[in-house]
Amino acid sequence: MRAKAKPEAEAVTAEMTGADVLIHSLKKENVEVLFGYPGGAVLPIYDALYRSPIKHILSKHEQGSIHAAEGYARVSGKPGVVIATSGPGATNLVTGITDAMMDSLPLVIFTGQVASTVIGTDAFQEADIMGITAPITKHNYQVRDVQDLPRIIKEAFHIATTGRPGPVLVDIPKDVANKTISPDYDSTIHLPGYQPTFSPNILQIKKLADAVGSAKKPVILAGAGVLHANAGKELVAFSEKHRIPVINTLLGLGSYPGNHPLFLGMGGMHGTYTANMALYECDLLISIGARFDDRLTGNLDHFAIHATVAHIDVDPAEIGKNVPTQIPIVSDAREALKKLLEIESPLPDTEDWRKKLTQNSEDFPLWKKSSATEFLPQRVVELVHEYTKGDAIITTDVGQHQMWAAQYYAFADANRWVTSGGLGTMGFGFPSAIGAQLAFPEQTVVSLTGDGGFQMTLQELSTLQELNLPVKVVIMNNQTLGMVRQWQEAFYEERYSQSLIPVQPDFVKLGEAYGIQSFKVTNEEEAKAVFEEAFSHRDPVLIDCRVSGKENVYPMIAPGKGLHQMIGVKP
């Protein structure tokens, strides 16, 4: 929140410091919120910020800042902007940067650096953040000359948000931030080596249209690329026109309505039987903005083995990387779908195929125990769905609860689902909810989290307290590192090495220590009463749901197995 007493920064004064140039450039990029944490090397930047109306969210750990920025970027499509100091501030960002790289989230990260004159001398709080982040950023810059700053910032935002989105880091030595110049904001982007393809090759589109026309068992695999391209409407239109069933990847959930009759559910390790068998048996696989992650494909020897594979992706390097592809289409997902909708092509006869898939869904639906005595974790997700009318933004951490949320929330709309897919980062969930709530203050945001992962970044309760955002923290507390326990049960003869956590903090007292209304519920009746209340007001709430610690996520493709070798498809 802005302090009223602060004087506004001059729009463009003749002379200003590098730090002021930075803040001014951020305004030009329409940045409305920064996620950060101060320190020695960024003191000039924080001083410039003091004179600026841009909102800054002070986390309690830089990892909290960057996961919040990721949540913000994921639901809003706008770049998340992060500031951290040199050395430990910067290295605390590393997990989040890697996470954003894996899940293609647009972030622009500013790190302080020791003064140019002492770079390379192991100066106090010096870290080679350029070297450290080279493999985990789409691009990174160290600003050597303050005159370059306006151009570098423009380029950083451009690179982060175009093509396949990703994190870009800008490292600013302290003396560069302090130096006074007359900035040239008109300097233009100069990136001769970066020209991402946006529109598809029409011959390839034609080839795909022909393949669709003659397919008997086509299926669409829709990933997060559909969400990034805002192509949900076109995807629905295309699938309906040709009557092609649709599967979502974990990160693609919400890109196709979860209640649509053509929707087969999520594919992959904990996907539905129907989705995985469709991927196994299809004769035409149209992958749109999905990268054939191993958690999706299972053993590649059994993946889509009877299919012609068409792959639409903005990133050419994803095409053919894991799965041989007959129809490669480098394109923005929306542009490709628009072209596919325009083109005249015969409609395939998919009736038998769809009948078979419907039969599969009826024979092998997602199942869970029915128990009158136990509080089942899957029920928590169903209840959250009920009390949020299926319209909340759900962020998750990593583990069993994440998979249950993916299986049971049935996202009807895009950009309601925030989860760490590629890196599988515990600690991601709760701070990402804060960022998502900042992007959409009116929305209901639920942090569905595990008792393990929540404890990795729970210090952000203090941030929540300060901001008083209406985030609802729902801990699916099974008193175990559930996913680890599940694998130890299945593959290590129940040797539960370091995965059972009977000793925990009192989460209710913990929440209350941060001034947040907190509740413990041990059964469905209690949960209903607390949810009813919690979702009716605009204050933050923490709910410790004591669920059964023995549930496993099913169905499952065991590691090394193929799509058709799912276990636990029936009770």
Next chain:
Amino acid sequence: MKRIVTATVINQSGVLNRITGLMTKRQFNIESITVGHTEKEGVSKMTFVVNVDDNAKIEQLIKQLNKQIDVLKVTDITDQAIVVRELALIKVISNAQIRSEISGIIEPFRASIIDVSRESITVQVTGNSDKIEAILDLLRPYGIKEMVRTGITAFPRGSQKSVTDLKQYSILN
């Protein structure tokens, strides 16, 4: 199989690090890398010799290199008509008596002796990798004390036609 890949890059600090880093990350087996300036200011050229199992892998390498913001152009020039050069310095054990014998051996390679001491001579040879292998084979019996190779640098020939079979002529092309 061995492939020769060239990358034209913007001469930014860090570009070499990003490129070698991605090769390590994606488990590419690099045999040699050379980097140097080109005729364009601010633009450098890198030449890699990489060992890959199949075409899909080399395609992936080219795509990954192309994704780097500072990379302007990547080409697998292995199957083009190219000029390839590498320089090697070879310190051979040699007393005064066999110096002229070695001189005779290296002469057809158009190699030269660039340093002489009492018990060794240093030979400089330039050519493609086969030529360097060949001269090393001939010198090895005398005892090689030290040897360094620069790794190859290469680009397409001025004319792509009629010279494509030149490679087979001799090791001296």
